[in-house]
Amino acid sequence: MLRIGRYSYKRAETAEEFEQIHRLNYRTFVQEIGQHSDNGTGQLVDKFHEKNIYFICLRGNELVGMLCAHDEPPFSVSERLPDPMLLYKGGDRPLEVRLLTIAPEERQGYHAGGLTYELFCYGREHGHTHFVISGVTTQLELYKHIGFEALGPAVGKNGAQFIPMMATLDRVEMQMQRTMKLWRRRIEREVVKTVEPLALIPGPVPLANDVRAAFAEPPIYHRGPEFVALFEEVRSTLCQLANAPAVAMTVGSGTLANEMIAATLAADPQADAGLMLVNGEFGKRIVKQIQRFGVNPRVIDWPNGQAWDLKKVERILSEMPTGGWVWGVHQESSTGVINDLPGLVKIAKRRNIRVCSDCVSSLGALPVDLKDLYLASAATGKALSSYAGLALVFADPAKLEHLDTSRIPSYYDLPMTLSTVGPRYTIPSPLLRALAVALQAYSTPEKAKVRFDHYAALGRYVRKRLNEIGLPPMAPEHCASPVITSFYPPGQESSCDFVSRCLTWGFLIGGQSGYLADERIVQIANMGATELQDLERLFDNLERWLTHRRDRAV
Known part of the structure; x- marks a missing residue:
């Protein structure tokens, strides 16, 4: 995406963008030019829509220009x-340019040049050799100026005649050298730097400059004394943060x-x-x-957005043998729910049941106390x-001494990894150094x-604003995560x-993962170097978009 002043140049992606394209096509090619008959829908969908690539210009959320092309016979x-x-006279990779239209109120601007430039860059990037068009006879001189040459005579009815034309990308660049140069200068001068x-997602998160520098x-060398000393220092800080006796650290997610x-x-x-x-x-996922x-343990579940029901859990734990185990996710980041891990530990201890927890998203997000957890x-x-x-x-290594680890894959041998001073296997020093710097934010209880x-x-703030604009979080306030908020997009989007x-708008939020897309869930995460002004x-x-959306619906 390229931003120049109030305008953004990009590829069309969303359903609303495509809807606006069809409306602008209707306005131009049905109402203004009369090239197509009126179908009464207020929209004109190009016959090659399914294979078209649309380059668009937006002012805010409003479409002001469009150019489309495709490369599929x-x-x-x-x-x-x-x-x-x-068609292959210019090479073996033609790109057919289909439609170009600019909203009437924007035709005095530079949008046609901007869209053409985006098309040209796309052609170069994807190895296309030449453009082909069906040129309107009334614009023949313009096409020739750009670098196009006729491939045959004009065809069609009077008033709507077209000439098949072709231009190599090299010729277009040569013919439009001055225009290209001016456009590149405009980009350098006015572009809002790309x-x-x-990233407002649960990972990767925005990183502080000192973490990046580290x-x-x-x-x-991961066996050298400097590395081993730093490794053990990081281990100590992590254990202090989690109030845990020991931690194994290895390469992985x-x-x-x-x-x-x-x-x-097992x-x-x-x-x-x-x-x-x-x-x-x-x-x-951890069940699988x-x-x-x-x-094959027993499994109990709850609907998305609900926290553990510890009364139900306690009833089941009372039926389990002493020394059994229970495992759950502390912060369920798919829904933004914080489960009551301290409450689970309390009822499990009464029955001598060991507690395991996935704290992948919660460690560092809120205070955790892992001293009474098994794993x-x-x-x-x-x-x-x-x-x-x-x-x-x-x-706690002492609680693992009873295990027969002879059949555990070597990399998963937790007792051995815990007992090793320094890394058991190779760990890249950049990962360790960056973590050491990041942990300085937790180096004292006050920090x-x-x-x-x-x-x-x-x-x-995220939950308050979402409620105010009518997009309530999935998680009730009493069990809402401080760093991940999941919700449903408006309408059927x-x-x-x-x-x-x-x-x-310059923000990457969660929603691309298959499990989120399938449930039509999106999420905003405020981890890492995220500040209030970003949100x-x-x-x-x-x-602004929701207000405009509601006004247009009215």
């Missing part, structure tokens, strides 16, 4: 040629950390005396992980505000409280369309 221009092979959108430092938990439970003599708590996608190790997973690329790539498993309070305030809309800008755009 058959080409409409071939119908106007005695020999369709003439930057990566602000990651960019030259690598060091949160999923790998949960694999280590599953492998450890090696337990009471492996089958387990209970899984599921109230979202990640609860379902433990089942792949041949363990807990976490990762570095979420609320801890560092790069993804290190998997963490918290445990940690500042981070937790910051996250909580941002989360409250798909999650993918809503995500694309937010991208045009204010997002909601200002969102509120």
Whole structure:
């Protein structure tokens, strides 16, 4: 996407953008030119719509110009040629330009040049050799000026005659050299610099500059004394943050950390005396992980957006043998629900049931106390505000001594990894250094409280604004995550369309993952180096769009 002043140039992606394209086509080619008959719908859908690529210009959310093209035979221009092979005169990768239209009130601007420039860049990027068009006879001189040459005589009825034409990309660039140069200068002068959108997703998260700088430092040997000392220092800080006796750290994601938990439970003599708590996608995922190790625990679940019902859990735990285990997700990031982990630990301790927890999204987001947990997973690329790539498993080594680990895959051998000083296997130093810097925000209880309070305030703001604009969060306030808020887009808009809309404003929100798209869920995460003004800008755009949407519906 390219932004110049109030205007954005991009590829059409959302259902609303395509609807506006069809309305502008109708306005131009039915009402203004009379090239097509009126179908009474107020929309004109191009016959090649399904394979067209649309380059559009937006003023805010309003379409002001459109140019479309495609590269899939058959080409409409071939119908106007005695020999369709003439289409390949300019090379073997033709790109047919179909329609160009600018809203009447915007025709004094530079949008036709901007859209043409975007088309030209697309052609170069994708290896196209030439453009083909069905040129209107009244614009013949303009086409020749751009670099097009006729491939045959004009065809069609009087008043609507077209000439099949072709121009190589090289010739277009040569003929429009001055225009291209002026446009590039305009971009350099006026463009709102194209930057990566602000990531308001549960990972990767926006990173502080000092974390990025640490990651960019030259690598060091993972067996050297400097690395081992830093590794053990990071371990100590993590244990202090989580109030845990020990932590294993290895290369991997949160999923790998949960694999280590599953492998450890599978090696337990009471492996089958387990209970899984599921109230979202990640609860379902850890059930599948433990089942792949041949363990089939009992599973209880709740609908999306509901927290664990601990009374129900307590009744089931009372039926389980002493020494069994229960495993659930602390912060269910698919729905933005925080489950009552301290409450679960309390009722499990009364029955000598071991508690395991997926804390991948919650560690660093809010205070956690893992001293009484049997196993807990976490990762570095979420609320801890560092790069993804290190998997963490918290445990007390003394409580794992009874395990027979001879059949556990070596990489998943948690007792061995916990007992190793320094990394058991290779860990890249950039990941460790970045994490060490990120953890400075939690190096004292006072600093940690500042981070937790910051996250909580941002989360409250997100939920408040969503409620005000009529998009209520899925999670009730009493169990709402401070860092992830899930909700449904307005009307029947798909999650993918809503995500694309937010991208045009410079924000990447959650909704692309299959499990979110299937449920039409989107989410805003406020982890990492996210500030209140970032969220204010997002909601200002969102509120303006919703107001315009409601006004247009009226």
